[in-house]
Amino acid sequence: MIWRLGFSMWVLFFIMVGIGTCMARFVVEKNSLKVTSPESLKRDYECAIGNFGIPQYGGTLVGIVVYPKSNTKACKGFDDFDISFKSKPGGFPTFLLIDRGDCYFTAKAWNAQKAGASAILVSDDKIEPLITMDTPEEENSSAEYLQNITIPSALIEKTLGDSLKRALANGDMVNVNLDWREALPHPDERVEYEFWTNSNDECGPKCDSQIDFVKNFKGSAQILEQKGYTQFTPHYITWYCPETFISSKQCKSQCINHGRYCAPDPEQDFSKGYDGKDVVLQNLRQACLFKVGNQTGKPWIWWDYVSDFAIRCPMKLNKYNKECAESVINSLGIDQSEIDKCMGDPDADEDNPVLKAEQDHQIGKDSRSDVTILPTLVINNRQYRGKLERNAVLKAICSGFKETTEPTVCLKEGIETNECLKNNGGCWEDKHSNITACKDTFRGRVCECPVFNGVKFVGDGYTHCKASGPGRCEINNGGCWKETRDDMVYSACVEDDSKDCRCPWGFRGDGVNKCEDIDECKEKLACQCPGCVCKNTWGSYECSCTGDQLYIREHDTCISKTATAGFRWSFLWIIFAALTAVSIGGYAVYRYRIKRYMDSEIRAIMAQYMPLDNQNDVPNHTSQVDDNI
Known part of the structure; x- marks a missing residue:
């Protein structure tokens, strides 16, 4: 009976998720498929990026299209048909064109990859808008091959698939170019990205892959963040409990704040293990840790906490609890009281500001669709498609930088x-x-x-x-x-x-x-005076005079050396005489000015003691004043 109740509640949660998904605005992320031959099909087409494998974000892949004569849906291994699509050395990579239907998209990609194909093009089986090819859910998600798919994949419309098949049937060589260069916006020198994740570590291969991703990507993420190349934000998806079931035991075990924020039971069995409520609280704790770290200028500490918590506090060791979480927080030197203040009271019948903001942000805005898949990366407001693996994600982030502004890590071998x-x-x-x-x-x-x-x-x-x-x-x-x-x-x-x-x-x-x-002599540019002799040199010239003459370059003339000497002595005597005359004249002026100065000083002194004749008639103002009294 308990198992049935647990299963019913689990179904209820998925109904809730399904309703949310149906009502959500899901945007299919696309890239370009350019057909370069034959001429009749030559143009650009849109195709949907598969949510598995490794799309070559920021790059292109050129190849030839091949449509198999058998196993056209690629639901079986091509070894059974003794077919190989591996390209020969120096040849074009093979794009395997296959039909939709009968098996999972990932199974088709895996069979094509094992047969040597470099990419797969899945032709839709009906005329409809493009969809996102995703990995299978539930029991089929545990297939080991899922994490080993590396080739990129794309879903193309039925009309294009039919056209490619007809061209191949006519013997035409079909060349195509898969182009991911504009799959993500790249407006400036900083990339903003979000990671929608979950603290639950017992949900199968998807939980394992996201925990491994956090551990492997942590170093690159922290360096990019610390140097200002990126702005990272983690997010967590929660659901609400329908009002009719808020008072039920199941909702109370899966939700906090009176049914406002819920998560599915980790084991899908309410009779054992952890509850969804435990997952919501740990999600809230991780979100608050990022918020506190961001306020203290260290948002990258989130990566340390999440990776350490996954190692030290796993569910399978029964350590997924508050005590273990707080021990990790203390080891990282984070103020626990600030975390508690941020988390608030999970039993309060009111909104939690942090989780309310998470639910609001889950709804897509502008070009970004609603987040409905976990885990999900959103890079420059576009959802990442492909394998959650360090190099694959790093390629996508690097494609978000404006050309020539990307950090050196983006230019390392293996990345580009x-x-x-x-x-x-x-x-x-x-x-x-x-x-x-x-x-x-x-x-x-x-x-x-x-x-x-x-x-x-x-x-x-x-x-x-x-x-x-x-x-x-x-x-x-x-x-x-x-x-x-x-x-x-x-x-x-x-x-x-x-x-x-x-x-x-x-x-x-x-x-x-x-x-x-330039030959200045030949072109008569120098040494043109009578008696001048010109000799050209590299970059210049030399002039001389015939006989007992001296060349004056400034005047381009020749003068006698003797005359020059006499001229020089006469010139010196003239200068000497002139200087002598100037000296004598200066001395005479000096003596004259000294004499006048002395005369004026003597007159001034005498005037103080010996009144001049013209001072006798000065009236006596003092007596006049006295008479007026």
Whole structure:
């Protein structure tokens, strides 16, 4: 009887979930399938990304389509039919086109992968909007192969599948390109992502996979968060108990806050083990721990707590409880009182602010659909599809960065392919200075003229790049002509903001490939005075005079050396005489000014004691004042 009640309640919870799912707005995440041949089918088509395997987020996969002659639904292994789809060395990868129906999507993908296919295209069996191919639920979710599927998958519409089959039947070679580069938005240098999870560790392979993911992804997640590359938020799904059943024993064991927040029984049996209420409380504790960690500037501590709790407090060891959780919290140096304050009273007949916000956020907004699948990653407001595995998720997060802004972890081998390593990616390269315009990004290389040692290069990045601005002559001479002869160095690079190369004085040319010496003598540009003799040199010229003459370059003239000497002595005597006259004149002026100064001082002193004649007539103002009294 108890088992029946437990089972009935479990069914009730799934009815509730089913109702929520039916009413929810579920957005199918899509990528692009480009058919490049035959010509009649050449264009872009939409396809739905499968929620298993490893989609190549941020990248592309080119291959040829093959439709099997037997086992067209791929519900059996192709070994039974002695068929292999493994591509030969140097050949195109195989995209196996299979029909929908008769078995799980994951079984089709696994059979195709074992046969050597690089991707699968599942053709729908009826005309309808695209759906998301997901992993099986309940008893079939324990299949071991589920975690081993690595090839990407896509569901295509029936009309496209039929067209591809007809083209193959006519003997046409069908080439396609699966493109995930725009599957996730990538607007700027920071990625925002959410992880919708559950603290329950006894729900089968899905719980195992998300616990393993947290442990394996923790290091990468914390580094990305600490360096400001990402903004991470964990979330938890809860359900509410219908008002009719709030007072029932089953709802009370699965819910808190009078039926407002519930979770299914972990063992699907209310007569033993943990209750859904225990899961809700632990979910709330984890959400509050993140909130407190975020307030103290350490949101990444959530990863430490969740991974440590899974190791130290598992359900199977009967340690999934408050005491074990608090011991983990204390070991991480977190204030337990702040956690308790955040969690509030689970028995209160009122909303819990944290869980109420979680339920509100579960509803999709803008381009994001409602969250109905656990576990789910939401990256830049789009739901991730594919295997919950470190490298697969890291690829998806890396595809959310704007080109050239991604962190170095996104450019490591195994995460992306560095196209710059082969033929420099087809970009400009200066092999002498080891400077290249090829810049590796997660989505592929870009040809962009670089900044090298503080000097900016300008150009198209493909055929040419030239150093520009101050300092440019220090790098490959700014791309200009330069030559040395007999310890003489001439360069066409000018150290200014100019981007041009100009031949120096004494040379002519384009300044880039060559600068030729100008023969100033031959072109009569110098040494044109009578008696001058011109001799051309590299970059300059030399002038001399015949006989006993001296060449004056400033005036381009020849003068006698003797006359020059006499001229120089006469000039010196003139200067000496002039200086003497100036000195004498200056001395006379000095004596004159001194004499006048002394005279004025003497007159001033005498005026104080010997009144002048013109002072006798000054009236006596004092007597006049007295008379008026």
